[in-house]
Amino acid sequence: AQKVTQAQTEISVVEKEDVTLDCVYETRDTTYYLFWYKQPPSGELVFLIRRNSFDEQNEISGRYSWNFQKSTSSFNFTITASQVVDSAVYFCALSEALYNFNKFYFGSGTKLNVKP
Amino acid sequence: DGGITQSPKYLFRKEGQNVTLSCEQNLNHDAMYWYRQDPGQGLRLIYYSQIVNDFQKGDIAEGYSVSREKKESFPLTVTSAQKNPTAFYLCASNEGRGSNQPQHFGDGTRLSIL
Numbered sequence: 624a625q626k627v628t629q630a631q632t633e634i635s636v637v638e639k640e641d642v643t644l645d646c647v648y649e650t651r652d653t654t655y656y657l658f659w660y661k662q663p664p665s666g667e668l669v670f671l672i673r674r675n676s677f678d679e680q681n682e683i684s685g686r687y688s689w690n691f692q693k694s695t696s697s698f699n700f701t702i703t704a705s706q707v708v709d710s711a712v713y714f715c716a717l718s719e720a721l722y723n724f725n726k727f728y729f730g731s732g733t734k735l736n737v738k739p
Numbered sequence: 740d741g742g743i744t745q746s747p748k749y750l751f752r753k754e755g756q757n758v759t760l761s762c763e764q765n766l767n768h769d770a771m772y773w774y775r776q777d778p779g780q781g782l783r784l785i786y787y788s789q790i791v792n793d794f795q796k797g798d799i800a801e802g803y804s805v806s807r808e809k810k811e812s813f814p815l816t817v818t819s820a821q822k823n824p825t826a827f828y829l830c831a832s833n834e835g836r837g838s839n840q841p842q843h844f845g846d847g848t849r850l851s852i853l
Contacts, residue, residue: 627781632779660844665846666827666829666847667844667845667847668782668829668831668842668844670842673839673841718839724770724789724795724835725839726784727772729781729782730781731779731780731781732779732780732781
């Protein structure tokens with residue numbers, strides 16, 4: 624079974640629209656961490672946010688916001704007033720402690736196309 | 740600036756040939772990782788190393804080999820035993836202590852078969 628599911632393969636929006644990228648995870652650990660990464664066309668994965676399992680507060684950073692809900696095992700990412708530069712593939716990831724090694728499980732990614 | 744450098748950016752392999760992808764980091768991180776990314780898929784772990792002179796197989800290690808002789812370097816060799824090597828390869832690193840540290844990534848190497 625997939626540890627991290629990003630059901631939206633590709634999303635297209637017009638600039639200035641709001642868009643939400645969904646992420647659902649599966650774990651039996653009580654302590655875990657969730658991440659979002661952005662992969663622009665250049666290929667490098669850029670770290671956006673980390674959230675631990677004990678902190679369900681939502682977070683806002685400029686046009687980005689994250690909604691973490693343990694009850695539904697979801698960690699969704701919203702971009703407000705999207706811009707063309709937001710076009711990229713976005714990955715959600717789960718980190719579990721495994722014998723003192725933090726293994727990362729990545730979702731399959733959501734490709735976001737923001738059109739002018 | 741601190742970061743991870745992968746080279747080359749593009750690599751072509753002939754049948755029966757081994758090729759080596761370079762990964763160097765100057766972040767003073769203990770742990771390093773190699774991932775493979777196929778189109779439309781997430782990242783799959785090939786090998787990881789938590790400390791110099793030690794490394795472990797990930798989920799898809801067959802056909803690959805690594806070494807970790809220096810803290811800064813974690814080269815990946817794609818051997819001729821890897822029958823489908825065409826993919827995008829990403830190297831990453833983090834402090835390696837606990838599960839709360841984000842992994843930092845290089846720019847990747849795109850490997851194709853001639």
